Amino acid sequence: MHLIALPDGFDLTLEGRLILHHRAASPCLFVGRGDARMDMVRGNFEIEDTLTARLPLPVATVVVDGIGWRVHFATAEGVPPLATLQVIGSQLVPTVSDPNLNRFWLRLVAEPGEHVWGGGEQMSYFDLKGRRFPLWTSEPGVGRDKSSEITFKADAMGKAGGDYWNTNYPQPTYLSSRKYALHLETTAYSAFDFRHAGYHELETWAVPDRIELFTADRFTGLVTLLSDRFGRQPPLPEWVYNGAIIGLKDGNTSFARLEKIRAAGVPVSALWCEDWVGLRETSFGKRLFWDWRANEQHYPNLKAKIAALRAEGIRFMGYVNPYLCNDGILFEDAEAQGFFATDASGKTALVDFGEFDCGVIDFTNPAAAAWFEETVIGQNMLDFGLSGWMADFGEYLPIDVHLANGVPATLMHNAWPTLWAEVNARAVAKRGQTGEALFFMRAGFTGVQAHCPLLWAGDQSVDFSRHDGLVTVICGALSSGLLGNAYHHSDIGGYTSLFGNIRTPELLMRWAEMAAFTPVMRTHEGNRPRDNLQLDEDPHVLAHFAAMVKLWRHLVPYLKILVAEAVETGLPVQRPLFLHFEEDAACYAVQDAYLYGPDLLVAPVWQAGAETRTVHLPNGTDWVHVWSGKTLAGGTDATVAAPLGEPAIFYRRGSRHAGLFQGLSALS
Numbered sequence: 278m279h280l281i282a283l284p285d286g287f288d289l290t291l292e293g294r295l296i297l298h299h300r301a302a303s304p305c306l307f308v309g310r311g312d313a314r315m316d317m318v319r320g321n322f323e324i325e326d327t328l329t330a331r332l333p334l335p336v337a338t339v340v341v342d343g344i345g346w347r348v349h350f351a352t353a354e355g356v357p358p359l360a361t362l363q364v365i366g367s368q369l370v371p372t373v374s375d376p377n378l379n380r381f382w383l384r385l386v387a388e389p390g391e392h393v394w395g396g397g398e399q400m401s402y403f404d405l406k407g408r409r410f411p412l413w414t415s416e417p418g419v420g421r422d423k424s425s426e427i428t429f430k431a432d433a434m435g436k437a438g439g440d441y442w443n444t445n446y447p448q449p450t451y452l453s454s455r456k457y458a459l460h461l462e463t464t465a466y467s468a469f470d471f472r473h474a475g476y477h478e479l480e481t482w483a484v485p486d487r488i489e490l491f492t493a494d495r496f497t498g499l500v501t502l503l504s505d506r507f508g509r510q511p512p513l514p515e516w517v518y519n520g521a522i523i524g525l526k527d528g529n530t531s532f533a534r535l536e537k538i539r540a541a542g543v544p545v546s547a548l549w550c551e552d553w554v555g556l557r558e559t560s561f562g563k564r565l566f567w568d569w570r571a572n573e574q575h576y577p578n579l580k581a582k583i584a585a586l587r588a589e590g591i592r593f594m595g596y597v598n599p600y601l602c603n604d605g606i607l608f609e610d611a612e613a614q615g616f617f618a619t620d621a622s623g624k625t626a627l628v629d630f631g632e633f634d635c636g637v638i639d640f641t642n643p644a645a646a647a648w649f650e651e652t653v654i655g656q657n658m659l660d661f662g663l664s665g666w667m668a669d670f671g672e673y674l675p676i677d678v679h680l681a682n683g684v685p686a687t688l689m690h691n692a693w694p695t696l697w698a699e700v701n702a703r704a705v706a707k708r709g710q711t712g713e714a715l716f717f718m719r720a721g722f723t724g725v726q727a728h729c730p731l732l733w734a735g736d737q738s739v740d741f742s743r744h745d746g747l748v749t750v751i752c753g754a755l756s757s758g759l760l761g762n763a764y765h766h767s768d769i770g771g772y773t774s775l776f777g778n779i780r781t782p783e784l785l786m787r788w789a790e791m792a793a794f795t796p797v798m799r800t801h802e803g804n805r806p807r808d809n810l811q812l813d814e815d816p817h818v819l820a821h822f823a824a825m826v827k828l829w830r831h832l833v834p835y836l837k838i839l840v841a842e843a844v845e846t847g848l849p850v851q852r853p854l855f856l857h858f859e860e861d862a863a864c865y866a867v868q869d870a871y872l873y874g875p876d877l878l879v880a881p882v883w884q885a886g887a888e889t890r891t892v893h894l895p896n897g898t899d900w901v902h903v904w905s906g907k908t909l910a911g912g913t914d915a916t917v918a919a920p921l922g923e924p925a926i927f928y929r930r931g932s933r934h935a936g937l938f939q940g941l942s943a944l945s
Contacts, residue, residue, distance in 0.1 A: 278367055278490065280346040282339040287348065291367065292492045294455055295386045299348075301335040305476075306350050308332055308360055308373055309380035313466070313482060315687070318436045319631055320416035320673045324466065326482070331380065334360055369488040381484050384476040391455060392865045393471050394853070397448035397721065398732065398757040400749040401441035403853070403868035405451065409470040412447035414672040414691050414720055417735055419773055421744040430776050441744060445672050445735050446694065446721030449481070450503070450760055454855075454865060458491040458499055460506070464692040464722070483688065496856050497848060504761035504847020508727020511712035512840050513764065513796060516592050516664065518833045520544030521826045522799040524768075526552035526563070526806065528575045532582060535591075537813050542823040544830050547664065548586060549799065551596040553579065559632045563806065567635055568605025569597050569653045571661060583662035592664035594715075597653065599670060599697050600635035603627060607653065608636055616645035618678035618686075626678045637674065640696040641682035641689070646703075654704035664714055667733070671697040671720030694720035698728035717766070717797075726761040731797060739771035739780035739803060741885045746771065747788055748883035751851075752868045754795070758849030763840075765851060767792065768801035770809075780809045782818050783885060783921070789825040790924040791881035794873045796836065796850045798829050821922060827944050832873075835934055839874045850874065858895035861912065867893055870925075876932040880925040890925035891916040900927040903941050 278296070281288045286304075289297035299305040309331040316323045334350035338358070341347075345365045349358035359378070363370040371381065393405045400417060402408060418439010420428030432438035449461035451469060461467060465483035479488075491506070493499040523538055523545055525531035535548050555572030556563050566572065571579050583593040601608040611617060617625040617636040627634040640646045658666060671694035676686045698718060705714045717731040734753045738745040754765035769792050770785040780803070792798045800822075803809045812819050839850045848856075852872040854864035870880035870892050878900060880892035894900045896912030903926040909915050919925045922945055928938040 278364055280339065280348075280364055286337055287339055289364065291457055291490050294457055294492065296457070296490065298386050299337050304333045304335045304337075304350075305384045306334045306360060306362070307382040308334065308378045309382075310378055311380045311482065313687075315676050317675055319629065320670075321418065321436050321439070322413065322415050323436065324411070324413065328380070330378075331382070332359065367490045367492075369490075370486075371484055371488070373484045379483060381481050383479045383488065385459065385479070387471070387473065387475055387477050388455065389474070391453060393451050393453055393477070394756060394759055395448070395451035395458070396469060396756060397450075397760070398444055398446035398734070398753045398762075399442075400444060400734070400753050401744050403752045403755050404866045405469065406471045408441070409468060409472055410442045410447075412449050412467040412469065412691075414445060414447055414694055414722055415443055416672065417445055418443045419738065419745065419775060420742070421749075422742070425742065425744075427738065427742075427776055427778060439745075445719040446725070446732070446757060447691070448721065448723050448760055449479075450723070452496075452499060452503075452759055456492060456494070456496065456499060458503055460489040460491075460723070462486040462489060462723070464688050464690075466687070466691070496859050497846070500759055500761070500848055500856070501846045503759070504726070504763075507724055507761040509761065509844060509847050510726065510730045510763050512844055513731075514664075514713050514715050516590075517546050517715065517797060518830075518837070519546035519590060520798075520830060521822075522547045522549050522594065522797065523812075524549045524551070524799060524801045526550055526556070526802055528552065529577060534813050538819065541816075541819045542827075543819070544826050545591055547592040547594050549594040549665075549667075550576070551667065553595040557633065563804075564631070564633070565596060566605065567598065567600055567602040567630075567633070568607050569601075570607065570657050580662055587662070593662060594665040594667075595658060595663045596667045596669060597658065598668070599638050599640070599649075599700070600628065600630070600673070601638065603634050603636060610652075611638065611645070611648070612636065614644070614648065616642060616648060618675075618680055620678065623679075626675065628673065628675055637678060639681050640693075640700055641680045641684070645681070646700050650700055650704035650707065654701065655708060659704070659708045659710060659714060666716050668697065668701045668716045668718045668729075671718065691722045694718070694722045695724045695728065698725045702728040721757070721762075729762075730764070732757055732762050732765045733799075734765065734767040736772040736804075737768065738773045738778060739784065739809060740778055741784060741883060745773075746883070747784065747791065747881070748869050750791065751871060751881065751883075754849070754851040755853045755868060755871060758851055759853070761847050763843035763847065763849045764796040765849070766795045766797040766799055768803070769799065770801065770803065772801055772803050774803050774805040774809050781885075782810060782815055785810060785812070785818055786821045786921050787882050789822050790922075791879070791883075793825040793829040793924075794832075794877070794879040794926070796840070798826060824922060824944065828941055831940060831944055832937070835874060835877070835937055842874075854878070854893070854895050858897055861896040863893050864895050876929045876934055877938065878927040882919050882924060888918065888920055889916055890919040892925055894927065899930040901930050901935075901938075902927055903938060904945065906939075906942070
């Protein structure tokens with residue numbers, strides 16, 4: 278970075294890009310004081326801030342020191358500075374002199390036509406320009422569209438409706454089409470505001486530790502830099518390539534149902550049974566019994582059956598989260614050792630999870646984390662024979678609990694998903710199974726990339742809705758992938774079924790078509806299995822699913838190349854079009870199609886009843902439509918037939934993998 282001091286302010290550039298533009302009449306820095314109100318209802322938050330001060334700091338004094346530049350900011354000439362920005366290399370390190378100031382705003386230069394991406398895993402909008410995005414890990418909400426009936430009903434039922442910006446995985450990091458990236462290092466509640474023509478405003482409810490900046494000549498290089506910064510995932514386990522992960526939660530009957538699915542020609546890599554711990558009935562549907570041990574009544578002789586499956590080349594997967602129900606055996610053990618977060622009176626804090634209460638394991642207590650890693654994940658899961666699991670939640674840390682490290686829960690809330698990922702990763706590493714055992718998470722924050730080997734998109738509605746259905750999974754993969762999360766997947770068929778909203782055969786089949794071009798194919802029965810269509814209940818749906826898994830398996834040689842590339846460079850398997858076609862401006866805002874690696878373009882059908890798909894084909898190469906074999910010119914918008922079983926897929930003409938891609942048509 279280079280700072281140019283001027284009589285009325287300064288300009289800060291990064292490799293020639295203007296980043297900060299400060300003048301007395303248009304300051305780049307503000308500080309203030311606010312009092313927040315935060316209310317949580319089962320992972321959904323109502324957050325309000327009452328500002329008592331927002332002070333512009335128009336007077337900037339630049340000082341050159343031995344390690345860079347230091348800029349002192351004051352409210353007026355001749356008064357002591359309230360804030361300082363230390364410019365060190367490509368970082369800005371802020372300090373504030375008054376400890377009562379707990380709000381911080383920084384404005385960065387925006388340019389006409391600029392695009393912005395990132396913010397963690399964003400489900401509604403890939404290009405963030407024009408909107409404000411609060412960054413606070415939470416339930417994403419049901420419906421996620423305040424104008425929809427389902428969101429209205431969810432809000433009325435339990436404040437569970439959500440909005441376009443709600444996400445399990447926020448991260449205060451963005452990339453600009455100006456080929457730079459910015460990361461705000463803080464765990465406090467933050468917001469990125471991209472609504473203004475001339476500037477982007479970053480807001481955080483604490484003085485951030487630092488602001489980190491990155492730049493590269495190509496977008497691929499920028500993604501690699503971010504992956505270097507946040508961490509990389511190990512390769513996918515070899516056993517994953519055998520086929521789909523079949524999610525069933527039907528007790529001992531799950532094994533017979535799996536055989537029916539296999540008999541229909543579905544290649545299977547694993548049986549995933551969330552309910553390995555048993556079930557409880559709630560008004561939301563069947564819920565798991567949150568006491569992380571095999572339930573022998575629900576799954577008799579489970580350990581032996583896991584071994585038998587493994588002998589056939591099929592793994593067994595389960596479920597765990599960082600809470601323990603207060604009517605379980607593990608709760609008694611953890612409470613006796615003081616492993617739970619506490620309330621104001623020093624007693625175990627209990628959290629209402631919807632008709633049952635749980636304690637929160639305090640992962641800031643090293644002894645509690647070690648106990649969970651060894652007893653729960655090590656002994657009860659890995660030693661029992663599990664090869665993977667859904668590591669659920671992570672976003673529910675209440676903001677009024679007391680933690681062993683003494684840090685306020687309001688500052689630990691966003692950090693919690695990363696701590697949860699670390700616990701899982703350490704447990705796997707202690708058994709020497711990194712890259713062999715596979716857990717997947719929906720919650721995340723800065724640094725989760727270094728610990729979580731696979732993201733999943735959370736709890737979409739079982740429909741085609743714009744803000745909570747099939748299409749949101751693509752947006753989530755693209756946004757999180759730019760920040761170093763190489764592998765992303767989703768619940769095939771969606772999860773949330775409420776207010777009479779149930780999945781259709783068409784939805785299940787279209788979702789499977791998209792999932793065939795993701796790193797992992799995994800099914801889910803959803804929150805109301807008996808109300809919703811399941812794979813093994815419709816022969817036509819099951820046959821279609823078998824065909825899609827075979828497409829996925831056919832591409833495994835290509836997928837393995839992409840996985841190796843992810844390990845080496847951090848590039849995600851699913852990529853936005855502009856990542857390889859940055860000269861084509863029409864690619865920058867596309868969020869309903871993606872590149873599967875550099876050579877395959879996938880445009881899933883995500884609207885009910887559609888039989889065609891229109892997609893922009895990036896400029897710079899010609900594209901071959903897989904099913905017809907027709908060559909189409911790049912730089913154009915093409916409309917192709919996309920009946921069930923033939924999703925809109927194209928490959929680069931001249932690709933070294935052309936023979937593999939051509940073979941897809943023989944499988945339809």
